Amino acid sequence: MRNRLSFLIVALLSTVTPAWAQYPTYQWINPYPREEIGRRLVFSQPLNQSRSLDVEGRNQCEITPSPEGLKIVSTGGDPYFWTQPLVAKDNKPITETVEFSLTMKSDCGATGQIFWSEGVHDGFDEGRSVRFDVINDGKFHTYTGKAILGGKLRKVRIDPGTDKGTAVISKLEITRIERSPIEITNMVSNNDFAEIEITNHSEKQVWISSSKKATKTNRPLHNVTIEPGKPVKITMDFPKNKPFEIVDFDVFLRGHLPPITRIAYAFHEDKETDWVKIENGDIQVLFAKDGSGAKIIRDGETIGVLLPLCGKADTTGLPIGIRSNTMELVRSDAKSITFKSSLKSIRNLTFAIEGNELRFELDATENTIGPVFRPLGVMEQAVLSGVEYLEKGEHSSSTADLETAEHVRFSPDPWKMTMPFMGIITDKCSFGLLWDDPLNTRVQFATPDFLEGKQPGDMLQNRMGLVGAKTKGTLRIGPAHLTGTPRSGETIEDAVLWAVDKRGVPNLPPTPRSKDAQKKLNLAGLEDSELKQDGKWAHAILPGGGQPFARTNSADCVSTIWQLTGVVPEGSRQYARGGAHLENPCVYFLTGQAQDWLNQLNGQAESVRKQQKEDGSFRYQGKYLKGHWEDTASGFCGNLVVILFDHYLYIGNTDSLAAALKGTDYFNTFRVPRGAQTWELSLHTPDIMGSGWCCLANVRAFEATGKEEYLKQARRWAISGLPFVYQWDAFSEQKQATNGSDKIIRSGSSSRPSGDGAVMVYATTPVLGATNWSAPNWIGLPVQWCGLDYAEALYLLAPHDKTLDWKKIADGILIAGEQMQYEKGPSIGLLPDSWTLKTQKPNPYDINPVVLERLRRRADGELPALDVQISPDGKTRVVAPFPIRFDGNTPIVDAPKGTETQILVNGKVSDKSAKKK
Numbered sequence: 001m002r003n004r005l006s007f008l009i010v011a012l013l014s015t016v017t018p019a020w021a022q023y024p025t026y027q028w029i030n031p032y033p034r035e036e037i038g039r040r041l042v043f044s045q046p047l048n049q050s051r052s053l054d055v056e057g058r059n060q061c062e063i064t065p066s067p068e069g070l071k072i073v074s075t076g077g078d079p080y081f082w083t084q085p086l087v088a089k090d091n092k093p094i095t096e097t098v099e100f101s102l103t104m105k106s107d108c109g110a111t112g113q114i115f116w117s118e119g120v121h122d123g124f125d126e127g128r129s130v131r132f133d134v135i136n137d138g139k140f141h142t143y144t145g146k147a148i149l150g151g152k153l154r155k156v157r158i159d160p161g162t163d164k165g166t167a168v169i170s171k172l173e174i175t176r177i178e179r180s181p182i183e184i185t186n187m188v189s190n191n192d193f194a195e196i197e198i199t200n201h202s203e204k205q206v207w208i209s210s211s212k213k214a215t216k217t218n219r220p221l222h223n224v225t226i227e228p229g230k231p232v233k234i235t236m237d238f239p240k241n242k243p244f245e246i247v248d249f250d251v252f253l254r255g256h257l258p259p260i261t262r263i264a265y266a267f268h269e270d271k272e273t274d275w276v277k278i279e280n281g282d283i284q285v286l287f288a289k290d291g292s293g294a295k296i297i298r299d300g301e302t303i304g305v306l307l308p309l310c311g312k313a314d315t316t317g318l319p320i321g322i323r324s325n326t327m328e329l330v331r332s333d334a335k336s337i338t339f340k341s342s343l344k345s346i347r348n349l350t351f352a353i354e355g356n357e358l359r360f361e362l363d364a365t366e367n368t369i370g371p372v373f374r375p376l377g378v379m380e381q382a383v384l385s386g387v388e389y390l391e392k393g394e395h396s397s398s399t400a401d402l403e404t405a406e407h408v409r410f411s412p413d414p415w416k417m418t419m420p421f422m423g424i425i426t427d428k429c430s431f432g433l434l435w436d437d438p439l440n441t442r443v444q445f446a447t448p449d450f451l452e453g454k455q456p457g458d459m460l461q462n463r464m465g466l467v468g469a470k471t472k473g474t475l476r477i478g479p480a481h482l483t484g485t486p487r488s489g490e491t492i493e494d495a496v497l498w499a500v501d502k503r504g505v506p507n508l509p510p511t512p513r514s515k516d517a518q519k520k521l522n523l524a525g526l527e528d529s530e531l532k533q534d535g536k537w538a539h540a541i542l543p544g545g546g547q548p549f550a551r552t553n554s555a556d557c558v559s560t561i562w563q564l565t566g567v568v569p570e571g572s573r574q575y576a577r578g579g580a581h582l583e584n585p586c587v588y589f590l591t592g593q594a595q596d597w598l599n600q601l602n603g604q605a606e607s608v609r610k611q612q613k614e615d616g617s618f619r620y621q622g623k624y625l626k627g628h629w630e631d632t633a634s635g636f637c638g639n640l641v642v643i644l645f646d647h648y649l650y651i652g653n654t655d656s657l658a659a660a661l662k663g664t665d666y667f668n669t670f671r672v673p674r675g676a677q678t679w680e681l682s683l684h685t686p687d688i689m690g691s692g693w694c695c696l697a698n699v700r701a702f703e704a705t706g707k708e709e710y711l712k713q714a715r716r717w718a719i720s721g722l723p724f725v726y727q728w729d730a731f732s733e734q735k736q737a738t739n740g741s742d743k744i745i746r747s748g749s750s751s752r753p754s755g756d757g758a759v760m761v762y763a764t765t766p767v768l769g770a771t772n773w774s775a776p777n778w779i780g781l782p783v784q785w786c787g788l789d790y791a792e793a794l795y796l797l798a799p800h801d802k803t804l805d806w807k808k809i810a811d812g813i814l815i816a817g818e819q820m821q822y823e824k825g826p827s828i829g830l831l832p833d834s835w836t837l838k839t840q841k842p843n844p845y846d847i848n849p850v851v852l853e854r855l856r857r858r859a860d861g862e863l864p865a866l867d868v869q870i871s872p873d874g875k876t877r878v879v880a881p882f883p884i885r886f887d888g889n890t891p892i893v894d895a896p897k898g899t900e901t902q903i904l905v906n907g908k909v910s911d912k913s914a915k916k917k
Helices: 492-503 515-527 555-565 585-591 594-611 634-651 655-667 690-704 706-720 731-739 785-795 806-820 850-860
Strands: 036-046 057-058 061-065 070-074 080-083 097-106 111-118 129-133 141-146 153-159 164-177 184-191 193-200 206-213 221-226 232-237 244-253 260-267 275-280 283-288 296-297 299-306 327-332 338-341 346-354 356-377 379-384 390-391 421-426 428-435 444-446 463-478 831-836 843-847 867-872 877-880 885-886 888-891
Touching: 036 888, 057 061, 061 080, 080 141, 097 111, 111 141, 129 141, 153 164, 184 244, 184 260, 184 492, 193 206, 193 221, 193 244, 193 260, 193 867, 221 379, 232 244, 275 327, 275 338, 275 346, 275 831, 356 421, 356 428, 379 492, 390 785, 421 463, 421 492, 428 492, 463 492, 492 706, 515 555, 515 850, 555 585, 555 850, 585 594, 594 655, 634 655, 634 690, 634 877, 655 690, 690 706, 690 785, 706 785, 785 806, 785 831, 785 850, 806 831, 806 850, 867 885
Parallel strands: none
Antiparallel strands: 036 164, 057 080, 061 070, 070 164, 080 153, 097 141, 097 164, 111 129, 111 153, 184 193, 193 232, 206 221, 206 244, 244 260, 275 283, 283 296, 296 299, 299 356, 327 338, 338 346, 346 356, 356 463, 379 390, 379 421, 421 428, 428 463, 444 463, 831 843, 867 877, 885 888
């Protein structure tokens, strides 16, 4: 991820104190796009040898006309150009909503982008841009993106890719999208009534007809006049005659069809109907015989509702046509029940109960919504895998981590979801939902349910629904999350663990190369890539572009080269600590400089201890407070606590241990892994590295104290990272759907060989948010270096806990990273910063392979960096870059014959070199 800092620097907190930040106040989120009623092409520029686009400026590219179109030769990793001011065909200002259309072929990388300037804004920024995945197959493709303009469109900037190469643009078009002048700009519903607010966006008054349906006593409204700027509200009461009731509004703009439709439901627990029951033990599911809904009862208390059972939906997951759907009971017994629909497209819907699981299967021929599960009570925790990780007081689709239109993510592209799971824990129950077909099933996830205008605290405030033609899945019905800390009662991690257990830990992807070839590739990344110049190494590079990371005599890189070759590279012996995300300080011990490293370690630990507050916390100050309700978070604290545990691990410093335990006890009260990357992301943003740091710290706490509570917490934090890890393969799903006939889009000549499988399983989403709240949006965009840090924690947890095969998961994350490595070119052996799944393309910056080699050594049972051993009598702590064993209480360092190395003994450098006899 761009603009990253070394974790060793994260401890240096900003001294700037901003105004106090707050989590965004809940306001109704409108998931419905304003209706499109017309389109008009306002700018069209075919590009060929005789006609070219008027270009005003460029970066890292050369532009010439060609018979096919405008030819762009990229000379670096950030090519782009921008146009002269655009003039519409009708010479009128281009305003409101437009769609850009770019026809292009390119081999310049995985991601393209269109920026625009508007109004008084002459420059370009991420907030005024759209991204698209580029297909690098040598053919022309048309890429589109919509933009809501805040003023007159001025110029357009085109980024054809993120790498060296050639692109040809044959056409640029801009279409003005005409939207309906009326919009439903607010909706409120509860168990008593539903209300919509209609706004007229035009400059003239408009006339609408409105019908509202629930019972025969409600009469339609007709010929409503709406003045500009004067919204009209239409309200309707629920009759409260039945347990499950529906209100729907149809709003007709005079002269335009179809209507704008909104739907809301109510559940009246005190009303009775003809029920049909299925049950198992203390769980009962009572279905209304007319198929209008169902309620879930546990230990005599209603804890959830199924409402509606099914109905039509559009391609984005929004409900349509619910009113016309009626359900008929086909059959039932004590454990199962089947309904059929009056709609020809919906054949039947079956439910069956076993243990605390409710299995369902929907058979339809068209896109169908259902079932919709609504856990009752106040949300305590919630997860939409790869997309949302929430706790009490939050709401889904908020702007805390994303401020662009992408923050509305109630029904994400299935590719963005890391596994087919979502769950909501309330003070009444725990609902975890799994489905069988992750590629062809969309979800509905909203808390509170803004699709129906529900507010926090409403009875039906939580919504988990599925959308597809043939939907199968399982609902886990668990106990409530009890009040207090996550140490009591059900947690969302319990539901996540159930989902992973039920699906099974995924099989490992094929390793892309042999062990020897892997080590050669890692070495090539350190010796043969553009990463190294003049005997120094950068943390990461942008091939052919500017370098934000200074090249240093990196101790991490030099130590890794020594591990790969057995030889310390020639050159300066003045090493710079760091260079990688996980430290490798071996070279200090091999060159007589262990004291220098020890001094730095002591100074860093002392600095961190001084930052710690009396309650054990660490507090963040900086601009990334915005979006969070406090100045601390689990991942922010966990990162610093790990530094203290490392200090204790290496030298046995009891001050650092006490501070580390105190910090661990503090951050263990948090419920969400977040705030681990405050160099570019909000302190609020859920983060897989937060899971990793908090897990690792608890493992160290358990090893230091033997207290089982720390192991329990390490397990919880490890589970919290699983929703960031891809556990399904869209390419395999596509193959199964087409009997193996589809072809995987390969990553091209700059990456791994085309014979390997696609990268997806065990790829890791880094955070559930965007850099600077706008772009890049990292949801669905794997960043494997973040996952590798999490994998380090899993390797350390694995010997202590068998809840899951943690080593297998860590191995999978490592292999996915190795699959992503470049096999040739200026970035040979390096790990791309991110990976575009659909096009299987890497995105720079490109990162040194130090951590890949470290984890490969862990996976293969080798020493990853320094070994730490304590004598049987507990009196001697020894640290060395070679394996250590004890003969009685006497340490022996197993170094190769003739090798000399310094060691640490009880926190002091040994003057006597250790030699293997």
